[in-house]
Every structure is written in C-alpha cells, then in structure tokens.
Amino acid sequence: MTIREKMKNGMLYTDLGEGLEEERINCKELLFDYNNTRPSQEAERKELLKKLLGSCGENIWIEPNLRMAYGKNTHIGENFYANFNLVVVDDIEVYIGNNVMIAPNVTITATGHPVDPDLRKGGAQFSIPVKIGNDVWIGSNVDRKSTRLNSSHLYTSR
Numbered sequence: 001m002t003i004r005e006k007m008k009n010g011m012l013y014t015d016l017g018e019g020l021e022e023e024r025i026n027c028k029e030l031l032f033d034y035n036n037t038r039p040s041q042e043a044e045r046k047e048l049l050k051k052l053l054g055s056c057g058e059n060i061w062i063e064p065n066l067r068m069a070y071g072k073n074t075h076i077g078e079n080f081y082a083n084f085n086l087v088v089v090d091d092i093e094v095y096i097g098n099n100v101m102i103a104p105n106v107t108i109t110a111t112g113h114p115v116d117p118d119l120r121k122g123g124a125q126f127s128i129p130v131k132i133g134n135d136v137w138i139g140s141n142v143d144r145k146s147t148r149l150n151s152s153h154l155y156t157s158r
Contacts, residue, residue: 002018003015003016003017003018003020004018007091007092007127008092008127010126010127010128011126012114012119012124012125012126013124013125013126013127014122014123014124014125015091015123015125016123023070023072024069024070027052027068027069027070027071027072030048030051030052030071031052031066031067031068031071033048034048034049034052034064034066035064035065035066036064037064045062046060049062052068052071052072053071053072053074053075053076054071054072054073054074054075054093055075055076056075056076056080057076057077057078057079057080057098058078058079059078059079059080060076060079060080060081061080061081061082062080062081062082062086063082063083063084063086064084065084065085066082066086066088067085067086067087067088068087068088068089068090069088069089069090069091069111070090070091071090072090073090073091073092073093073094073110074088074090074093074094074096075093075094075095075096076096076100077096077097077098077099077100077134078098078099079098079099079100080096080098080099080100080101081100081101081102082101082102082106083102083103083104083106083140084104084105085104085105085106086102086106086108087106087107087108087109088107088108088109089107089108089109089110089111090108090110091110091111091125091127092110092111092127092128092129093110093129093130094108094110094129094130094132095129095130095131095132096132097132097133097134097135097136098134098135099134099135100132100134100135100136100137100138101136101137101138102137102138103137103138103139103140103141104140104141105140105141106138106139106140106141108130108132109130110127110128110129110130111125111126111127112125112126112127112128113125113126114126
C-alpha cells in the first residue's frame with residue numbers, strides 16, 4: 001500500500017517519499033510570499049490563495065500569518081474570514097463551508113501521532129479528514145484536537 005493510500009485510509013504512515021517533501025516545500029514557498037505581502041497588496045494575496053488552496057470560493061480573507069502543511073488539501077467555501085495566526089495541518093482534506101469565521105490563534109489539524117511511544121519512534125502519524133460546515137464560528141485559541149470531538153466534523157447548530 002502506498003503512503004498516500006495509508007494517509008487517505010486513516011492508517012499509520014510516515015510522510016517521507018512519493019513527492020510529499022516537495023509538496024510541503026512548495027506550500028512553504030507560497031506561504032512565505034503570502035505572509036510577506038504588504039497590507040495594500042490584496043490582489044496579490046488573493047492570487048496566492050488560489051495557487052495555494054485546493055479550492056476556494058469568493059470573498060475569502062485570511063490575515064497573515066498563515067501556516068499550512070500542504071495547502072492544496074484545504075478547500076474553503078464562500079464568505080470566509082480567518083483572523084491572525086491560522087494553522088491548518090492539511091496532510092489530507094480539510095473542508096471549510098460557507099460563511100465561516102475563525103478567530104485568532106486557531107489550529108485545525110487533520111493529522112495526529114499515536115499515543116503509544118513505540119509507535120511514534122519512527123515518526124508514525126495518522127490523518128482523518130476535517131469537515132467544518134456552513135455558518136460556523138470558531139473562537140480564539142481553539143484547535144480541533146483539544147476540543148475532544150467525537151469526529152472531525154463541526155457543523156452549524158441550525
């Protein structure tokens with residue numbers, strides 16, 4: 001089984017090989033450019049987001065600094081706002097719906113490491129897709145792992 005197949009099936013894997021390192025470097029290069037734009041360079045930021053993200057709707061605003069693992073595995077709907085210091089560990093798909101707002105210092109991670117130290121020694125990790133529905137607001141200093149959700153899905157209460 002390939003590394004990518006393991007990633008998509010929630011199995012333990014190490015993220016070395018199959019071009020994964022190059023994809024992460026490409027993401028970091030785009031993020032460097034994004035995070036170093038001047039405040040007046042809105043058009044440049046929008047173009048960088050289109051290159052970085054897997055897909056994105058209209059009216060997206062992400063305050064720098066933004067950090068991501070791959071970028072291309074993140075899909076954002078319409079009317080999205082993220083305040084400063086958003087971190088998205090998108091080793092596999094992260095879907096964010098329409099009309100979503102995210103406060104400062106939020107981490108969304110699709111990837112974790114085993115609790116068993118013997119399994120962690122070789123760098124093993126696992127990934128589970130994250131799905132955030134429409135009309136969701138996520139408050140400051142939140143990360144998906146620490147909220148102890150029963151799944152990786154956040155939906156509106158409507």
